[in-house]
Amino acid sequence: MDPVKVIEIKKSVFEDNDKDADALRTELKRRGVYLLNLMSSPGSGKTTTLVRTINLLKDKLRIAVMEADIDSDVDAVKIKDATGVQSIQLHTGGMCHLDAEMTRQGLDGLGTENPDLVILENVGNLVCPAEFDTGSCRNAMILSVPEGHDKPLKYPLMFSVCDLVLVNKIDVIPYFDFDLEKCREYVRMRNPKAKVLPVCAKTGEGVDAFADWLLKEVNEWKNN
Amino acid sequence: MDPVKVIEIKKSVFEDNDKDADALRTELKRRGVYLLNLMSSPGSGKTTTLVRTINLLKDKLRIAVMEADIDSDVDAVKIKDATGVQSIQLHTGGMCHLDAEMTRQGLDGLGTENPDLVILENVGNLVCPAEFDTGSCRNAMILSVPEGHDKPLKYPLMFSVCDLVLVNKIDVIPYFDFDLEKCREYVRMRNPKAKVLPVCAKTGEGVDAFADWLLKEVNEWKNN
Numbered sequence: 366m367d368p369v370k371v372i373e374i375k376k377s378v379f380e381d382n383d384k385d386a387d388a389l390r391t392e393l394k395r396r397g398v399y400l401l402n403l404m405s406s407p408g409s410g411k412t413t414t415l416v417r418t419i420n421l422l423k424d425k426l427r428i429a430v431m432e433a434d435i436d437s438d439v440d441a442v443k444i445k446d447a448t449g450v451q452s453i454q455l456h457t458g459g460m461c462h463l464d465a466e467m468t469r470q471g472l473d474g475l476g477t478e479n480p481d482l483v484i485l486e487n488v489g490n491l492v493c494p495a496e497f498d499t500g501s502c503r504n505a506m507i508l509s510v511p512e513g514h515d516k517p518l519k520y521p522l523m524f525s526v527c528d529l530v531l532v533n534k535i536d537v538i539p540y541f542d543f544d545l546e547k548c549r550e551y552v553r554m555r556n557p558k559a560k561v562l563p564v565c566a567k568t569g570e571g572v573d574a575f576a577d578w579l580l581k582e583v584n585e586w587k588n589n
Numbered sequence: 590m591d592p593v594k595v596i597e598i599k600k601s602v603f604e605d606n607d608k609d610a611d612a613l614r615t616e617l618k619r620r621g622v623y624l625l626n627l628m629s630s631p632g633s634g635k636t637t638t639l640v641r642t643i644n645l646l647k648d649k650l651r652i653a654v655m656e657a658d659i660d661s662d663v664d665a666v667k668i669k670d671a672t673g674v675q676s677i678q679l680h681t682g683g684m685c686h687l688d689a690e691m692t693r694q695g696l697d698g699l700g701t702e703n704p705d706l707v708i709l710e711n712v713g714n715l716v717c718p719a720e721f722d723t724g725s726c727r728n729a730m731i732l733s734v735p736e737g738h739d740k741p742l743k744y745p746l747m748f749s750v751c752d753l754v755l756v757n758k759i760d761v762i763p764y765f766d767f768d769l770e771k772c773r774e775y776v777r778m779r780n781p782k783a784k785v786l787p788v789c790a791k792t793g794e795g796v797d798a799f800a801d802w803l804l805k806e807v808n809e810w811k812n813n
Contacts, residue, residue: 406630406631406632406713406736407630407715407736407740407743407744408630408733408735408736408737408740434743435716435743435744435745435746436742436743436744436745437739437742437743439739439742439743459716459720459746461685461714461716461717488716489630489715489716489743489744490685490714490715490716490717491631491713491714492659492683492685492712492713492714492717493685493714493716493717496683509632509735510735511632511733511734511735511736511758511761512630512631512632512735513632515661515663516631516632518660518661518663519631519658519659519660519661519663519713520631520659520660520713521659521660522659522683534735536764537735537761537764537765540760540761540764541761
């Protein structure tokens with residue numbers, strides 16, 4: 366009766382995660398699989414953003430999603446129901462992050478032969494996931510408007526490891542004290558190369574720019 | 590020029606945190622100090638809620654605040670400027686939680702002789718802080734409306750260790766798909782004894798109920 370596959374992720378036995386992550390990236394390059402590691406706070410809108418984005422890209426790319434969560438499988442079910450793409454749930458058993466070996470367990474569990482794009486929705490946490498290289502080709506994160514524009518000041522590592530920051534829920538900016546320019550400035554303090562894209566997953570505003578970025582990334586990964 | 594004291598917290602050397610937390614609680618009981626451990630996601634409104642609450646209680650209780658953060662001291666400055674109570678910043682140096690020994694370092698750094706109430710604003714993270722007993726008399730957490738009512742399903746430990754759940758930002762319920770009754774139901778699934786209080790730190794709505802709860806808690810701790 367369970368509509369999605371649920372994998373209980375085992376704790377990693379590898380001591381050198383950076384080395385293991387590099388090995389996974391090399392393997393993904395050989396297979397032509399682009400892996401995006403998507404991080405954020407709880408409730409920032411990762412799953413809703415993914416649904417919108419996948420529906421823009423699913424006719425152009427073979428896509429699979431790994432939803433990491435401590436418990437529940439609501440996100441994997443939502444992705445599967447709303448997009449039709451392959452989606453599995455990874456249960457971390459209380460662990461606050463994924464490392465490269467845990468990510469590999471998820472990829473093995475997907476059972477899909479070399480999709481073009483795999484998106485890993487990491488555990489909702491702005492601290493620990495930033496400390497572990499998952500073996501992804503890129504790190505992206507979502508900061509939602511209600512969380513406040515000062516988050517790059519408070520969670521420096523998260524913002525310094527991300528190549529792309531999606532600022533979500535821009536439809537509610539009038540109801541919160543959120544300054545998009547200050548946000549851009551604080552993100553640049555942590556990572557001058559990071560791209561900042563304002564989006565609204567609820568209405569779809571700006572999500573096409575994220576889809577375009579992803580499509581370009583995947584094509585460059587496969588062809589260079 | 591720094592208006593608040595900043596303490597760089599050292600990693601704990603104690604192996605048995607539960608035992609250490611019990612020892613701290615016994616010491617606090619002897620000194621008549623009530624310690625509240627306040628947890629939440631990043632950006633849920635912990636600091637704003639504290640400012641409102643402290644201003645309701647500061648004539649009745651001697652209050653001190655410890656603001657734990659990975660970096661920055663914006664929260665401790667905000668508390669001090671807006672309430673006048675003793676407020677210090679604890680820098681965790683990248684660590685995702687506080688344990689009892691780290692909390693003791695903060696209490697020692699306060700330098701205040703036996704306040705009635707010390708509030709520890711833990712690192713913004715729904716995962717790791719729930720795993721470590723800080724030695725507090727009670728755990729409370731803030732869930733803000735934009736995060737969604739499904740969070741007790743996804744972060745079970747956090748909701749099971751909390752005696753009180755403040756549901757903040759209720760002024761924006763009309764703009765989000767947030768069901769307060771479902772939220773109460775999910776909190777009860779994790780902890781049938783947990784109290785749920787809807788508040789709006791921005792307007793002050795419901796904050797008096799939190800202040801009343803805290804005042805009663807402090808008096809019971811000191812007198813029983």
